[in-house]
Amino acid sequence: MTSRAQLLLSHAPVFQGASSADLRPLAALGVFRVLRRGEHLFRMGDPLETLFVVSSGSVRVYRLARGGTRELTLHVEGPRQLVAGLAAFQSQAMAPASAVALQTPTEVLCLPAAAVRERVFGTPALAGAVIAYFARRQAELLARMEGLVFSELGERLAAYLLEHAATGPYALPTNSELAALLGTVPELISRKLGEFYRLNLIHLERRTVRLSDPAELARLAGRNREG
Amino acid sequence: MTSRAQLLLSHAPVFQGASSADLRPLAALGVFRVLRRGEHLFRMGDPLETLFVVSSGSVRVYRLARGGTRELTLHVEGPRQLVAGLAAFQSQAMAPASAVALQTPTEVLCLPAAAVRERVFGTPALAGAVIAYFARRQAELLARMEGLVFSELGERLAAYLLEHAATGPYALPTNSELAALLGTVPELISRKLGEFYRLNLIHLERRTVRLSDPAELARLAGRNREG
DNA sequence: CGGTGAGTTGACACCGGTCAAAGACCGTGG
DNA sequence: CCACGGTCTTTGACCGGTGTCAACTCACCG
Numbered sequence: 460m461t462s463r464a465q466l467l468l469s470h471a472p473v474f475q476g477a478s479s480a481d482l483r484p485l486a487a488l489g490v491f492r493v494l495r496r497g498e499h500l501f502r503m504g505d506p507l508e509t510l511f512v513v514s515s516g517s518v519r520v521y522r523l524a525r526g527g528t529r530e531l532t533l534h535v536e537g538p539r540q541l542v543a544g545l546a547a548f549q550s551q552a553m554a555p556a557s558a559v560a561l562q563t564p565t566e567v568l569c570l571p572a573a574a575v576r577e578r579v580f581g582t583p584a585l586a587g588a589v590i591a592y593f594a595r596r597q598a599e600l601l602a603r604m605e606g607l608v609f610s611e612l613g614e615r616l617a618a619y620l621l622e623h624a625a626t627g628p629y630a631l632p633t634n635s636e637l638a639a640l641l642g643t644v645p646e647l648i649s650r651k652l653g654e655f656y657r658l659n660l661i662h663l664e665r666r667t668v669r670l671s672d673p674a675e676l677a678r679l680a681g682r683n684r685e686g
Numbered sequence: 687m688t689s690r691a692q693l694l695l696s697h698a699p700v701f702q703g704a705s706s707a708d709l710r711p712l713a714a715l716g717v718f719r720v721l722r723r724g725e726h727l728f729r730m731g732d733p734l735e736t737l738f739v740v741s742s743g744s745v746r747v748y749r750l751a752r753g754g755t756r757e758l759t760l761h762v763e764g765p766r767q768l769v770a771g772l773a774a775f776q777s778q779a780m781a782p783a784s785a786v787a788l789q790t791p792t793e794v795l796c797l798p799a800a801a802v803r804e805r806v807f808g809t810p811a812l813a814g815a816v817i818a819y820f821a822r823r824q825a826e827l828l829a830r831m832e833g834l835v836f837s838e839l840g841e842r843l844a845a846y847l848l849e850h851a852a853t854g855p856y857a858l859p860t861n862s863e864l865a866a867l868l869g870t871v872p873e874l875i876s877r878k879l880g881e882f883y884r885l886n887l888i889h890l891e892r893r894t895v896r897l898s899d900p901a902e903l904a905r906l907a908g909r910n911r912e913g
Numbered sequence: 914c915g916g917t918g919a920g921t922t923g924a925c926a927c928c929g930g931t932c933a934a935a936g937a938c939c940g941t942g943g
Numbered sequence: 944c945c946a947c948g949g950t951c952t953t954t955g956a957c958c959g960g961t962g963t964c965a966a967c968t969c970a971c972c973g
Contacts, residue, residue: 522828524836531835533828545821548814555825580810580817587807593820594772598782600824601749601760604831608758608869609751611928634952642835644930649953665938838960861920871962876921 463514464489464568471512473541473592477585485578489568494560500542500567502557508572510547511558513540516565521639522556532639533600535561545593547572548579607642615641616651617680620661624668631666691716691795694741700768700819704812712805716795721787727769727794729784735799737774738785740767743792748866749783759866760827762788772820774799775806834869842868843878844907847888851895858893 461479465486468474474482491514494500500511503522511518513536520542521532533556536542546552550573579585606615619641623629631637631652634645641648652668655661660676662669670676688706692713695701701709718741721727727738730749738745740763747769748759760783763769773779777800806812833842846868850856858864858879861872868875882888887903889896897903 522832524832529836531832545817545824548817549821552821555828576814577810580813583804583807586810586813586817587803590775590807590813590817590820591777593817593824594776594779597772597820597824597827600827600831601782604827604834605749605751605758607831608834609756613928633950645952646931646954647929649951653953840960872920873922873963874961876919880921 462486464491467512467514467539467568471539471541473512473544474585474588475592476588477582481578481582481585485570485575488574489570492567492569494563494565494567496560496563496565498560498565500558500560501554503554505554507543507546507552507554510544510570510572510575511542512568512570513538513542514566514568516560516562518542518558518565518567519561519636520556520558529644530639531642532636533603535640541592542567544596548576548589550576612641612643612647612651613654614680616648616655617660617676620655620668620670621673621676621680624661624670625673628667628669631668689713690741691718694739694766694795698739698766698768699822700739700771701812701815702819703815704809708805708809708812712797712802715801716797719794719796721790721792721794723787723790723792725787725792727785727787728781730781732781734770734773734779734781737771737797737799737802738769739795739797740765740769741793741795743787743789745769745785745792745794746788746863747783747785756871757866758869759863762867768819769794771823775803775816777803839868839870839874839878840881841907843875843882844887844903847882847895847897848900848903848907851888851897852900855894855896858895 465479465482468482468486468489469477469479489512494516500518501507501509515538517538518536519532520534520536521530523530534540542558543554546554552572579589606618610618616637619637620629634648637648638645652661652663655676656663658672658675660670660672660679662671692706692709695709695713695716696704696706716739721743727745728734728736742765744765745763746759747761747763748757750757761767769785770781773781779799806816833845843864846864847856859867861875864875865872879888879890882903883890885899885902887897887899887906889898
């Protein structure tokens with residue numbers, strides 16, 4: 460029999476390449492949990508002995524900075540993505556970030572970290588898949604870091620728009636959420652969006668955005684990288 | 687018998703907790719290599735099928751940004767530290783950064799990535815040690831990222847000085863190297879150091895720094911995080 | 914003694930953050 | 944149906960940090 464949990468795990472990138480025989484015992488340990496928007500899975504500093512795989516909805520992983528006055532969104536994880544991946548693979552780990560549901564409902568599969576560790580470390584195919592996944596994630600984090608440090612807000616926003624609205628109309632999140640993603644404050648998001656609109660780069664209507672001039676946006680987003 | 691390579695590996699944090707029996711086959715595959723200052727282990731984008739452990743000297747891992755006009759130093763790895771750790775655990779990985787020797791001589795132990803992967807994935811204790819190491823590294827990277835994005839140059843420089851000169855006089859690297867570490871340009875390093883000097887926070891003589899007022903520096907470094 | 918590279922310093926522009934006020938949107942409850 | 948309150952958005956004014964450019968000094972070294 461193939462349980463819901465196993466179906467989810469077999470499609471999770473973190474276990475890409477693992478056989479279904481390897482995954483079955485893990486899936487058996489899983490418990491589903493449903494969250495409403497705003498409910499936290501955990502907060503920075505909490506002891507973490509559970510690993511989460513998003514089943515539906517989405518989870519925002521973020522850190523507080525500047526004494527709580529600012530926050531930085533590290534990832535927004537959708538279905539099949541892992542939350543708290545790395546931390547759960549250390550024993551007695553403290554959460555290095557907070558995780559909160561973005562949608563109602565958001566369903567996550569909860570797995571006991573100790574058991575998962577034992578299973579993963581004892582199964583070469585799983586260990587390989589997990590480490591490769593973390594390597595990819597770290598590379599993404601690096602790229603993000605570089606963008607935040609070296610590129611200007613306009614570039615970051617253009618890149619964001621290209622990534623999310625390239626294929627069609629896209630409902631923007633609130634300016635606060637965008638600001639947390641792009642490492643700035645809501646006011647500046649508002650200004651830059653307005654600027655893009657006046658330049659006819661995007662079309663905006665009731666928080667729904669369409670790209671009018673993707674080529675120019677791409678130029679803006681990549682300008683400083685190609686030297 | 688205990689080879690030099692095995693001695694090095696047994697003290698490397700990445701393999702912390704692994705038994706010497708687990709490490710022996712890995713050590714047998716290692717080849718030492720000596721570099722002069724400025725010699726590259728690899729450059730961003732190179733295919734990477736080797737894993738390096740620093741034996742003596744130090745290696746700077748960095749990324750180019752802004753079309754090559756700026757660079758960001760990710761880590762400076764001293765003895766027993768891993769270089770290219772994560773990348774080597776993916777097959778067919780491209781280096782996400784460049785690595786260059788900082789000192790003459792710098793000696794590194796080179797291990798074939800594929801063989802290391804096989805060994806590590808097949809040995810639960812090793813897999814656990816490696817993942818725990820990556821988890822720590824990712825946490826460090828996160829903290830660094832946050833500092834670069836949210837704190838001002840003065841705070842970052844104060845933190846750097848506290849970290850490196852707390853225990854006694856410390857020979858500063860060049861302003862360019864400091865700038866790459868702290869995510870800025872040499873001119874600003876010069877200004878801030880001068881400012882700290884005029885405020886009697888540090889004592890400077892021929893590029894050697896001593897802390898005159900560590901308490902005040904600590905206040906500067908931490909100001910925006912607390913409260 | 915000239916050359917090279919690093920460090921220092923000033924002037925200046927600009928981006929980004931802050932504060933405050935006003936406007937738009939959306940639910941609730943009268 | 945409309946008034947109301949809260950939240951989010953927009954906009955203006957202003958300030959300070961940071962990056963850039965250029966000139967100059969200094970140490971070191973042939």
